[in-house]
Amino acid sequence: MTKVATARVGRHDNAEKHLVQTAARYYGLLEAAPDAMIVVNQDGDVVLLNAQAERQFGYHRDELVGQKVTNIIPEGFAERLIADGTRSAAEALTQQIGMGLELTGRRKDGSAFPIELMLSPLDSGDGMLVTAAIRDISVRKDAQKHLMQMEARYRGLLEAAPDAMVVVNQDGDIILLNAQAERQFGYHRDELVGQKVTNIIPEGFAERLIVDGTRSAAEALTQQIGMGLELTGRRKDGSEFPIELMLSPLDSGGGMLVTAAIRDMTARHVSDEQLRQSQKMEAIGHLTGGMAHDFNNMLGVIIGNLDLLRPLLPPRSEQLVLADESLAAALRGAELTRRLLAFARRQPLAPQSVALNDLVANIVKLLERTLGEQIVIALDLASSVWPVVVDATQFEAIITNLATNARDAMPNGGRLTIATVNSRLDDDYATLHPDVAAGDYVMTMLTDTGTGMTQDVMARIFDPFYTTKKMGMGTGLGLSMVFGFMKQSGGHVSVYSEPGIGSTFRLYLPRLRGSVVEAEPPRKAELTPTGGEIVLAVEDNAALRRVVVRQLTELGYRVLEATNVTDALEVLKSEKVDLLFTDVVMPGALDGYALAREVTALWPNVKVLLTSGFPATRGNGTVTAPAPRRQLLSKPYRRDELARALREAFDM
Numbered sequence: 178m179t180k181v182a183t184a185r186v187g188r189h190d191n192a193e194k195h196l197v198q199t200a201a202r203y204y205g206l207l208e209a210a211p212d213a214m215i216v217v218n219q220d221g222d223v224v225l226l227n228a229q230a231e232r233q234f235g236y237h238r239d240e241l242v243g244q245k246v247t248n249i250i251p252e253g254f255a256e257r258l259i260a261d262g263t264r265s266a267a268e269a270l271t272q273q274i275g276m277g278l279e280l281t282g283r284r285k286d287g288s289a290f291p292i293e294l295m296l297s298p299l300d301s302g303d304g305m306l307v308t309a310a311i312r313d314i315s316v317r318k319d320a321q322k323h324l325m326q327m328e329a330r331y332r333g334l335l336e337a338a339p340d341a342m343v344v345v346n347q348d349g350d351i352i353l354l355n356a357q358a359e360r361q362f363g364y365h366r367d368e369l370v371g372q373k374v375t376n377i378i379p380e381g382f383a384e385r386l387i388v389d390g391t392r393s394a395a396e397a398l399t400q401q402i403g404m405g406l407e408l409t410g411r412r413k414d415g416s417e418f419p420i421e422l423m424l425s426p427l428d429s430g431g432g433m434l435v436t437a438a439i440r441d442m443t444a445r446h447v448s449d450e451q452l453r454q455s456q457k458m459e460a461i462g463h464l465t466g467g468m469a470h471d472f473n474n475m476l477g478v479i480i481g482n483l484d485l486l487r488p489l490l491p492p493r494s495e496q497l498v499l500a501d502e503s504l505a506a507a508l509r510g511a512e513l514t515r516r517l518l519a520f521a522r523r524q525p526l527a528p529q530s531v532a533l534n535d536l537v538a539n540i541v542k543l544l545e546r547t548l549g550e551q552i553v554i555a556l557d558l559a560s561s562v563w564p565v566v567v568d569a570t571q572f573e574a575i576i577t578n579l580a581t582n583a584r585d586a587m588p589n590g591g592r593l594t595i596a597t598v599n600s601r602l603d604d605d606y607a608t609l610h611p612d613v614a615a616g617d618y619v620m621t622m623l624t625d626t627g628t629g630m631t632q633d634v635m636a637r638i639f640d641p642f643y644t645t646k647k648m649g650m651g652t653g654l655g656l657s658m659v660f661g662f663m664k665q666s667g668g669h670v671s672v673y674s675e676p677g678i679g680s681t682f683r684l685y686l687p688r689l690r691g692s693v694v695e696a697e698p699p700r701k702a703e704l705t706p707t708g709g710e711i712v713l714a715v716e717d718n719a720a721l722r723r724v725v726v727r728q729l730t731e732l733g734y735r736v737l738e739a740t741n742v743t744d745a746l747e748v749l750k751s752e753k754v755d756l757l758f759t760d761v762v763m764p765g766a767l768d769g770y771a772l773a774r775e776v777t778a779l780w781p782n783v784k785v786l787l788t789s790g791f792p793a794t795r796g797n798g799t800v801t802a803p804a805p806r807r808q809l810l811s812k813p814y815r816r817d818e819l820a821r822a823l824r825e826a827f828d829m
Contacts, residue, residue, distance in 0.1 A: 335354075
């Protein structure tokens with residue numbers, strides 16, 4: 178009996194010793210923990226805590242052991258210790274193991290601070306104990322608050338930016354974007370946040386986020402700050418467009434972030450292409466204009482001599498037939514140079530204020546006979562269109578040219594609609610078309626239902642000598658003449674076309690601020706008027722000068738001649754002259770315009786008639802109009818045209 182009792186006492190002592198040892202090891206673990214640690218029983222009483230808990234809550238442990246845990250964690254923790262009728266506290270707490278519970282702690286002095294709890298249940302044999310690791314997260318909360326404030330400010334900056342803005346992490350994931358990026362790429366931001374940046378910038382950007390073994394992302398990206406990277410963007414619908422990226426690295430503390438400002442370069446590319454096209458056309462215009470000037474002088478000699486030769490040949494003779502054929506060929510050459518000058522914006526114009534609707538309506542009456550019955554012409558003239566200033570004869574020619582092209586594009590018939598409307602070309606349009614000034618215009622639009630044009634053809638339609646017609650069916654100067662005339666008139670021409678649907682030409686003429694002035698009817702003149710006055714002919718081309726002198730002599734005039742401005746002034750000082758007939762373009766510092774001004778100032782009674790195959794231009798490309806009391810006779814001219822121009826000059 179004694180032996181048995183002794184044995185039982187020994188087993189009890191061993192269990193108690195084991196419990197003490199276990200408690201000691203557990204207490205040692207609590208003290209070694211970096212966070213505050215408390216052990217609470219199922220009734221919510223604190224049974225154990227470590228030194229970090231004392232410091233964190235401001236209590237001595239004797240003040241907390243045996244007290245309710247609600248003294249230091251007022252809400253949210255003690256409730257989790259209560260077991261309901263369906264599950265034990267152990268079962269309830271097991272579901273919360275590893276969860277970071279964010280609650281509020283209360284120090285001895287009554288101050289509150291944010292804490293995070295990690296719970297762990299422990300079955301002591303006498304009921305459920307709960308070990309809680311308590312971390313003061315005041316610093317983290319302050320950091321989060323600061324980060325949220327920073328993010329709000331940063332997001333505000335992103336939204337205020339005029340360009341698309343995306344923020345990408347080092348892995349190439351989009352973490353933030355602004356509304357402009359949504360609009361530019363066609364996505365809602367929820368569709369992009371968290372996705373790879375390669376969805377919207379397929380190549381060239383994500384590769385810059387990769388860190389190699391020799392440098393960090395910050396170092397790699399710092400070298401690219403301020404650089405405009407020209408890449409290609411891709412919209413949600415799959416369409417691609419040119420973009421420019423400006424990169425800026427941002428160290429967020431949790432890794433490298435990259436802010437990319439993305440600018441849509443489509444408008445700039447279009448503008449650059451428009452500028453290049455304008456410069457190309459300007460260069461070609463100077464070249465063709467110079468050629469036309471020389472060619473006109475040669476044609477002037479040919480046409481002038483043929484006009485002098487024809488009256489000397491027997492009627493209905495073979496020689497007269499040959500002369501007439503030569504003259505016809507020379508006149509076709511003159512028409513060719515006229516079109517070249519139109520493209521070069523150097524053709525002589527006689528602009529006047531007109532009511533465009535009346536002008537277009539009169540043109541259409543002629544077109545109905547020209548285009549044939551297979552082409553239906555529809556007029557859509559807006560009421561109260563603004564007046565414009567234009568050379569009515571030349572405008573009629575370009576409308577006829579465009580209508581003829583439309584007819585050729587509708588071999589089986591179709592519909593040609595001609596419309597007028599007031600139009601405003603704004604600054605955005607002018608930005609895309611550098612050769613256009615923003616302002617009010619009157620637009621004349623011609624739309625056909627023909628075969629249409631491809632983009633490649635449209636890119637070249639205004640180039641001189643470019644044509645899609647068969648050999649011998651066209652010179653390729655019709656549309657280039659349209660282009661040059663509109664530019665010379667201060668206007669603009671645009672084209673839209675789709676293969677199989679048709680083409681639309683829009684002609685914009687600047688609005689005239691004022692009322693329409695009725696043009697004077699042309700004076701009726703004799704078929705070949707003559708005179709006996711003294712004419713001073715000034716021409717630097719010797720062959721052409723001989724022709725002019727001969728023509729003037731046959732018309733009955735007494736002729737004096739000079740080769741340049743200096744010689745002409747000397748003649749005027751010594752001889753009586755009734756009319757100065759001078760070329761405009763001459764070698765030396767002074768031209769025909771300067772000579773005319775000098776003559777008008779010194780000899781106001783001397784009449785002036787100018788002639789040119791390549792009129793001088795102002796800086797904007799428009800031809801310098803003759804001053805009052807001065808007419809301009811375009812080269813090459815017929816003898817009868819010279820005779821009428823002389824009499825009109827004398828009559829002014």
